[in-house]
Amino acid sequence: MSNSNQQRSYEEENYPISPEIIYYGDRKFVYVVIQEGIYPPAVNYTEASNYFPIPDNYTIKTTWGRANNSRTIQCSIYYVEEKLHYLICFGDNLQYQVFSAQSPFDASVELHKVSYYINRKGRPRELKLHKESSKTTQIKRAKGLAKKEQVHFENTINDFYNPKDRVVLKAIDFTVENKEYHVTFGDENYVKKKQKLQSIAYVQDVENIPRDAYRYLAAVESILPREYAISQIRQEINAYMEELIPIDFIDLNSTIVQEGPSEEPDITDLLIIEQVINATGKGAYQSVKKILEYIIPSYVEKGILDPAIPTIHLRISGDGRNVG
Structure with a gap:
C-alpha cells in the first residue's frame, strides 16, 4: 500500500x-492520563508539524498486548531547569524505570535494552520477608540497596x-518494617568522629547525664553514637589527663577520736571499725601548678588571658555534686 493510501493517525x-484516550495509527493504543501537568513559563513544544506545547509533570499509562x-x-515528562526529561516506569508493579534527558526515543531505546536484560535473566525469585531473614542477610540487603542508590545518584548528578x-552523597536513611537503617558513604573522617564523641562526653559531664539515660536516647535516635563509644572516649580522655596532671595521694594522719569510757559506741563490728580507721586520713589531689601549665596556654591563645597581666585570681569550689 502506498503512503497516499495510508490512513492518517x-x-x-x-x-x-x-x-482514556485511544490512538489510531499503524497500531491501536489505549492510554490513560494519570496527571495532565501544568505549562511552565518557558514551555517547550513538540516537533513540527503539530507543534503542541508540552506540560510539566505530564504522566500517562498505556497497556498493549493480550492476556x-x-x-x-507509565510515561512521564518533566522539566529540570527548562529542559525536558523523560521517565518510563515498567514491570508488573512499575518497579523498574529508565530515564533520558535527550528524547522520548532515547528513553524507549533504554526501555528495550533493560527489558531484554530482565527477560533474559528471567523473573527473580521471591525473597524472604525481612523479619524471616537472618541478621547478616538484613544487613547485606541494606548495604546492597544503598550501593545501588549511590550508583543511581552518581549517574544522574550531571x-x-x-x-x-x-555533589557528594553522604548518607541514606530508610526503614524496613519500622526498623531504621542509616548507611554512610565514603571514607570515615576519624578526626571529626573523635571530636563529636568528645563533645558528647563533655555535655554528659557538664549536664550530669547518666549513662543509662544516654543509652535510651541513642536507642531512639539511631544517628547518635553508641554509649560504649562515649565511654571509651571518656576513658581515653581520663588516661590522657592523668598523664598531663597526675593524681597523687596523701595521708593526712588524722587522729581517731575514741569514745569516752562511759559512752556506748555506735558501731561495734570490729571489721567495720578497722576499715574506717584505715580509710581515715587518705586523700587525693592534683597539682595546681600543673593544672595552670595546662590551661594557661590555651586561654592565652583564645584571648581569655592577657600575657601582659600576669596576675590570675583563682577560686576553688566544688562541682555541684555530693561526694561521699
Whole structure:
C-alpha cells in the first residue's frame, strides 16, 4: 500500500470527562492520563508539524498486548531547569524505570535494552520477608540497596548539577518494617568522629547525664553514637589527663577520736571499725601548678588571658555534686 493510501493517525477521546484516550495509527493504543501537568513559563513544544506545547509533570499509562503477553508502562515528562526529561516506569508493579534527558526515543531505546536484560535473566525469585531473614542477610540487603542508590545518584548528578559542582552523597536513611537503617558513604573522617564523641562526653559531664539515660536516647535516635563509644572516649580522655596532671595521694594522719569510757559506741563490728580507721586520713589531689601549665596556654591563645597581666585570681569550689 502506498503512503497516499495510508490512513492518517488520529485520537479518539472525551477528555477530561474520561481520562482514556485511544490512538489510531499503524497500531491501536489505549492510554490513560494519570496527571495532565501544568505549562511552565518557558514551555517547550513538540516537533513540527503539530507543534503542541508540552506540560510539566505530564504522566500517562498505556497497556498493549493480550492476556499473559500484555505489558503496561507509565510515561512521564518533566522539566529540570527548562529542559525536558523523560521517565518510563515498567514491570508488573512499575518497579523498574529508565530515564533520558535527550528524547522520548532515547528513553524507549533504554526501555528495550533493560527489558531484554530482565527477560533474559528471567523473573527473580521471591525473597524472604525481612523479619524471616537472618541478621547478616538484613544487613547485606541494606548495604546492597544503598550501593545501588549511590550508583543511581552518581549517574544522574550531571542531569541536575554543573559538572564543576562538588555533589557528594553522604548518607541514606530508610526503614524496613519500622526498623531504621542509616548507611554512610565514603571514607570515615576519624578526626571529626573523635571530636563529636568528645563533645558528647563533655555535655554528659557538664549536664550530669547518666549513662543509662544516654543509652535510651541513642536507642531512639539511631544517628547518635553508641554509649560504649562515649565511654571509651571518656576513658581515653581520663588516661590522657592523668598523664598531663597526675593524681597523687596523701595521708593526712588524722587522729581517731575514741569514745569516752562511759559512752556506748555506735558501731561495734570490729571489721567495720578497722576499715574506717584505715580509710581515715587518705586523700587525693592534683597539682595546681600543673593544672595552670595546662590551661594557661590555651586561654592565652583564645584571648581569655592577657600575657601582659600576669596576675590570675583563682577560686576553688566544688562541682555541684555530693561526694561521699
